[in-house]
Amino acid sequence: MSYFGLDKDFNIVTHLAPYNVQWNRRYYETGDFEIYIDIGQYSSNIKYIYSTEDKELGIVEIPHYSVSNNTKQMLLKGSFFEKILADDCIYPTFSSSGKIVDVVKKLLDKYCSWKMGYRYDESITDRVDFQETGANLDEKLYELLYPLELSFRIEYDYVSSTFTFVLYRGRDLTQNNADGNNFVTFSTEFGNIEEPDVMIDSSKYKNYAIICGEGQSEERIYVEYDARIDKNERIKKLFVDARSERMGDDVTLDKYKKVLIQKGIEKLADCQIQENVNFGLNTDSYEYKVDFDLGDKVDVIVADIGLVMTARIRNIFEVIKSGYRTLELEVDNLKIM
Structure with missing residues (x-):
């Protein structure tokens, strides 16, 4: 996996060889990252982090230099490029009804100051009636899409130096899916998850x-x-x-x-019963980003407490140290629509 530091105009400043990477991908909110590099690789001109194998482009928001026990350390910390939409707000009032793919396009055309293309999954047919005044564009998009189990990402093509807003819904990989997809089941009985952490919270539940x-x-x-x-x-x-x-x-x-x-x-x-499961991944039977990815709906079984659920992969936390990658997944089950 290769990482590059880009300047404000998206030109390569340097190739990075980080010794610790934390790449936190999120479906219903903007993801974030931390990259630790040797001080000799750092340049104040590095404004973005580009990876040849990831869909995300990172915005460097916090460069952090420190010295401990005579060891110099440089941490580059920030958010993924979806955060760029936080620079825009919905004002004056926006009102639109119809297919969600059309409403989102109108919203971007009217308020987004960043030039980018637009693409969406053809299978998305959901409709909304929407009006908003004053909210930040990124937060409102996530809030609008969340009940529909939809999300978006901004893809960067380094070769053409172009950006594309992608509206999508993760795949259905449950055993009973109607799309013909190979199913994915994470289960303590199968031994492909480790150290599960299960929380079922109904304290804020409204219906x-x-x-x-x-x-x-x-x-x-x-x-x-x-x-x-x-x-x-x-x-x-x-x-x-x-x-x-x-x-x-x-x-x-x-x-x-x-x-x-x-x-x-x-x-x-925001007031549904929260069924969240965090677990480490321990399997060679499923290939990450091929068999499953962020936003996909999968089956999860935790036998000790009799938990059997279909859930969407909400967050994926990647840690890469010395070239070795570990994954932690968080899934949840939304039942409002």
């Missing part, structure tokens, strides 16, 4: 949203959204203050209520 938009007192416009799959389940209500969402002269009441429902769905996504 029903009351979303209030513009207006005062009894004249305030509101809608209710029932997210329960089992209608016999006890209702746990969440109040969502969406007063900032404005109807406008060109927006019908029906369309405005759909916008409010979308806002409720986004807030409910």
Whole structure:
């Protein structure tokens, strides 16, 4: 695996030979990295980290030089290039309805200051009714896509020096998938995971949203959204203050209520039962980035506690030391949509 330091114009400054790499890839938020190099490799002109084998381009945000026990150390720390969207915010108000692939494209065309292409998976057919004022572009995109189990990445092509925004959903690799994909199962019984850490947290769980938009007192416009799959389940209500969402002269009441429902769905996504499993990977039967990758949906079994779940790979933490790579995966199960 080769790493290069690039300058502000994306020209190569130097080839890097890091002795410790932590490459933290995340599906529902911007990933981050830490790279430790010998001081002789460092240049203040290094603004980006480019790897020939990774989809991510790193932005160097924190160069950190230290000396301990007469040993000089240089740490380059930062976020992946999706963070560039944090430089833009959604203002003035944006409102759009339709296919999510079209809404995201309109959002980028109107507010994104970085020049890049656009690509999406043809299988994505989800629809949204969306309105927003004032949010940072990166955070709002993740918030909008999360309930749909979608994500995005910004791919960099060094040869052509171009960027492409890619909207995608990870593959379904569960045993019952309808796409014909080879299935992937991580299981303590199979011995391909080690040191699992399981947390099931229902402390913030809500399944029903009351979303209030513009207006005062009894004249305030509101809608209710029932997210329960089992209608016999006890209702746990969440109040969502969406007063900032404005109807406008060109927006019908029906369309405005759909916008409010979308806002409720986004807030409910943060109030679901969290079923998280972290584990180290101990297998040669599955090849990383071929058989499974970030965002893919897989089967997970932890026999000791009787846990059997289908879950999406939310985070992948790569550690590379002396040319040897270890992987830790975090999966979770979102059940709102």
